[in-house]
Amino acid sequence: MDLTALNDILDAISGVIWGPWLLIPLLVGTGLYLTIRLGGLQFLKLAAGLRLGLGKNKDQGAVGDISQFQALTTALAATVGTGNIVGVATAIGIGGPGALFWMWVTGLVGMASKYTESYLAVRFRTTDEAGEKSGGPQFYLQRGIKGPLGKVLALSFAIFTVIACFGIGNMTQGNSIASNVEHSWGLPTWVTGAVLTVLTLVVLVGGIKSIGKVTAAFVPVMIVFYVLGGLYILGANVGELPAAFGEIFTQAFTGTAAVGGFAGSVLIIAVQMGVARGLFSNESGLGSAAIAAAAARTTHPVRQGLVSMTQTFIDTLIVVSITGLTIVVTGVWDDIDAATGEQLSAALMTGEAFTHGLPGEWGHWVVTIGLVMFAFSTILGWSYYGERNVERLFGRRLVMPFRVLFALVVYIGCTISLDTVWKFSDIANGLMALPNLLGLLILSGLVVRETRHYLKHDPKLEATKEEIEAFMADQPGWADWKAGDAVGTSRIDLSTLQGRPRDTAREP
Numbered sequence: 001m002d003l004t005a006l007n008d009i010l011d012a013i014s015g016v017i018w019g020p021w022l023l024i025p026l027l028v029g030t031g032l033y034l035t036i037r038l039g040g041l042q043f044l045k046l047a048a049g050l051r052l053g054l055g056k057n058k059d060q061g062a063v064g065d066i067s068q069f070q071a072l073t074t075a076l077a078a079t080v081g082t083g084n085i086v087g088v089a090t091a092i093g094i095g096g097p098g099a100l101f102w103m104w105v106t107g108l109v110g111m112a113s114k115y116t117e118s119y120l121a122v123r124f125r126t127t128d129e130a131g132e133k134s135g136g137p138q139f140y141l142q143r144g145i146k147g148p149l150g151k152v153l154a155l156s157f158a159i160f161t162v163i164a165c166f167g168i169g170n171m172t173q174g175n176s177i178a179s180n181v182e183h184s185w186g187l188p189t190w191v192t193g194a195v196l197t198v199l200t201l202v203v204l205v206g207g208i209k210s211i212g213k214v215t216a217a218f219v220p221v222m223i224v225f226y227v228l229g230g231l232y233i234l235g236a237n238v239g240e241l242p243a244a245f246g247e248i249f250t251q252a253f254t255g256t257a258a259v260g261g262f263a264g265s266v267l268i269i270a271v272q273m274g275v276a277r278g279l280f281s282n283e284s285g286l287g288s289a290a291i292a293a294a295a296a297r298t299t300h301p302v303r304q305g306l307v308s309m310t311q312t313f314i315d316t317l318i319v320v321s322i323t324g325l326t327i328v329v330t331g332v333w334d335d336i337d338a339a340t341g342e343q344l345s346a347a348l349m350t351g352e353a354f355t356h357g358l359p360g361e362w363g364h365w366v367v368t369i370g371l372v373m374f375a376f377s378t379i380l381g382w383s384y385y386g387e388r389n390v391e392r393l394f395g396r397r398l399v400m401p402f403r404v405l406f407a408l409v410v411y412i413g414c415t416i417s418l419d420t421v422w423k424f425s426d427i428a429n430g431l432m433a434l435p436n437l438l439g440l441l442i443l444s445g446l447v448v449r450e451t452r453h454y455l456k457h458d459p460k461l462e463a464t465k466e467e468i469e470a471f472m473a474d475q476p477g478w479a480d481w482k483a484g485d486a487v488g489t490s491r492i493d494l495s496t497l498q499g500r501p502r503d504t505a506r507e508p
Contacts, residue, residue: 078381169382
């Protein structure tokens, strides 16, 4: 089979998985369902989640490998990537400005999905042989859902995550960095690849604690750097903002008619592109960010769930909005490329918007540097996701070899063409989401019940560890969660430690 035929097959498979009739409605529907069942938790407790994640509250006495802030920045490192620059431009370029509205919608309902999967990750987390916390869909799907179904879902997620981490979380990100650096500054791709490989290896050898420290220092700087550039543009074009918002909201429900070189779209395309790229950006429902959440020091799963859901807010409602609004307000979304006579490509659109909006060459620099930082942070975040699933499948002994291999693959990504890898990675990424979303629906009853109990006793999220222990002591599942602190529990069934069956969402 030649490469063209393989690409055609992969395109067809990806079209089904990420098309308008499978993953997209399942992702949005799950988020909306969880929003209703949780009573709009993401709106009522957003401020509390931001305070816990970004404030000085360290959840004194909590058990975990990294702080809640480091868990948040690790997840942000993996999600705030090229999708926030190129992905947004792709959505608007194909779906028109209305696609940005649907990206906002997916972000708002996706916060409920992110809360649920992060809650479950902490609730069912375990401790591996090295004493590190391990959790995520690869554990909570099996331990929360009885019988063969849970085991099949958990193993499926673990396998697809390991595959996806080398593609969407590694080679494609490295390739984006190398190609942009070569285009901007003429640095050969092999040089960029070598530097990235060494930097990645240095960080990964230290494990999650090293990743957490780097992302805690790195991620806030990169987001502020990029956002300030975008805010300057929006401030300079403040008079155009009302018209831009009008265009976004109008075209969200009407689609965009073909104009000039713009291929045009109808309503379904605006919705599809907005939802697909929004979910690709914030990863709500994919289960990936839950893996980082499981490592956090927290006194209760509710607290880390609230912190984790703010990641979607920051990613989509802030960073994605900055990119999308600059593209719309500067009018480059329907500009024509003088060299080709066609609409600007997604790769050029955001850079052109920043070049129009910032003086001199600053726009070009902001986008290029932002893309490099975003993509490198994604490599670090996804390395941890892959590592935890390798540990789930093969045990702790292969974790260090995986870290070395992952770093070396970065060099390959920087130096080869990746068309086929992109397509394969999209499929693996989508297949990660399917078992996780099914699990979220099955386990939603458990999450709702336990969330309500916790917030009834600690509505302001100010309870001490001792107070939490007191009102949680007799609750189903509390002893199971505490049992996960035992070293080696990532390789055994926690129910054997309690001498009784696990409670699941099927309980009333």
